[in-house]
Amino acid sequence: MKPKFLVVLIKELRETLRDKRTLGLLALFTFMYPLMLGFLLNKTIDRATKPERDGIEVAVIGVAKAPTLMAQLKQRNVTIIDTGALDEEGIGELLRSKKYPVVLRLSDKFTENYTAMRPARVELWFDSADENYTQRREVEDVLQAYGANVASARLLAHGVSPATLAPIQVQRFDTGTNASRSAGFIGSILGILFLPAFICGMSTAVDITAGERERRSMEVLMAQPARAWELVAGKWLTAGVLAILGVTLELALAHAILSWMPLEEIGMSWALAWPDLALVCVASIPLCLFAAGLQIALAMNAKSFKEAQSLLSIAMLVPLVPGVVISMMELKTADWMYMVPMLSNQTLLREMAKGGEVGLWPVAMTFLSSAIAAGLAVAFASWRMKSERYVLSV
């Protein structure tokens, strides 16, 4: 005879697979997530590998008015593009096209003022919403240096030491690299790779517990010759199977995308082989089962379908907390991290991605921590289903 929990599992799966909304959501999270990840990383790599210094192109209006300034700019590796006369709208247009980080406009009286030693105006047009901050800074520095040079020369001509004008000297050193800037970003992305474990089974978990009760078929089911734990186990495994499917597909897709990208460019590594990935997937099976068990237990206890839904959306965020706290406090990987479900999976994946030998112990801990939690959740749900209070509420 077929075990009762298997009968329930098969029926619930069949019913779920006929629900287009649930399937759509499952597909969305399985496919969208890695693709989004790939897209974001691709942009980061693009930005990181773009040469920062060489090849700044600056549009200049009125090139002929300041030949020495232009020469200085060229010396500092700035390419000058003469655009001819442009009104403000034309400049705005030019900046929006994102071809040039800045546009310089020399005022009509530039030459006149310059020779008369009056301040000669140079307009620096830029778009602060654009991300070319460093390039803009570069151009500004050149302008300032040029101004300082001319000032010094004029002071010298009057017999004053230019040093009097600079009582202090500021020198900037930026130790940040693109790689270190993006490392934090990547870390947070890895952290949420396991989130689908909690998303994929969620709507089904609500539907087959709180939903079934609201549709008033739970009483009929509970009046059948099956034990409470058999019914709970069937429902739990239904949500679990969906979560496992979702996470496995998603991890495989993410792995394919991450292996294909030149991550070294941003100082990250993805030194995972397919067998390693399989190990990560296997270690995440209990996580999925734990997520499903928790959701079944919570949804069963909720008073209504609506309450179950909102309860689970909140519960979905809880497993993210340890990961966020760890990255905020910048804790080093420690053994206890493998004992916290979700965090253990994140840590395991991060350590494996670094390419180091992780060993069997962390994998076993990751596996066991979630498995035990899953068992507790299911035991609680079964105990709850047997209670009179639950019977009265169906």
Place this chain on the structure above:
Amino acid sequence: MIEVQDVRKQFGEVKALGGVSFTARDGQITALLGPNGAGKTTLLRTLIGLLKRDHGTIAIDGVDPEQDPLAVRRNIGFLTDQFGLYERLSTREYLAYFGELNGMKGAALQTRIDEVSELLAMDDILERRAKGFSQGQRIKVALARTLLHRPRHLLLDEPSRGLDVMATRALRHALTALRADGCCVIMATHVMQEVTHLCDDVIVIAKGHTVAQGSPQELCRRTGIASLEDAFVSLVGTEEGIAA
């Protein structure tokens, strides 16, 4: 055979059952009469072991549902006040699900589904999914589920509500056949006409107590009232029972 002796059940302060005793015999259809809130649902749930009684004894073919609920449920067909259909399953799949939960399988199960479907004249909806079923079609499917595993005992909570004339006749026909087979049927209902036509025995409960048990004729004789409905009102005791 279902024997109930002085069963009491209390939820906090609320006394749902204050002492119910009756015997429902095999080969008989026993009506369970009582105003709304008399404790019928609690009684039925206690009979299949979903609720634990505080006091008294229950024996279903000699088995106590509290001791061995699974054995009792295997032998009971329970039609609740809700049908509990699944919208995305066809009638056949629905029946197969509950058949398997009752330990049936394979070809025997499919044959039995066809049998039950013929008995209740529901071949037209057998392969259709439950979404959009009418009230009558829903109750037919639920009834089919109740009869599927050939239980010796049937607990039916208002089985005829929402049925059209043809379906009511089909139901009556099915119940008579089950009685002839020697099944023990308990049927909660509010339709007096059905009771006089169909039932051999009547249990009247009010406010959690058994008020009377006997054949419809006996009840009329005992109260000295000719119509069963008036006799029922007199037994339940004043209009209060009806208002509740």
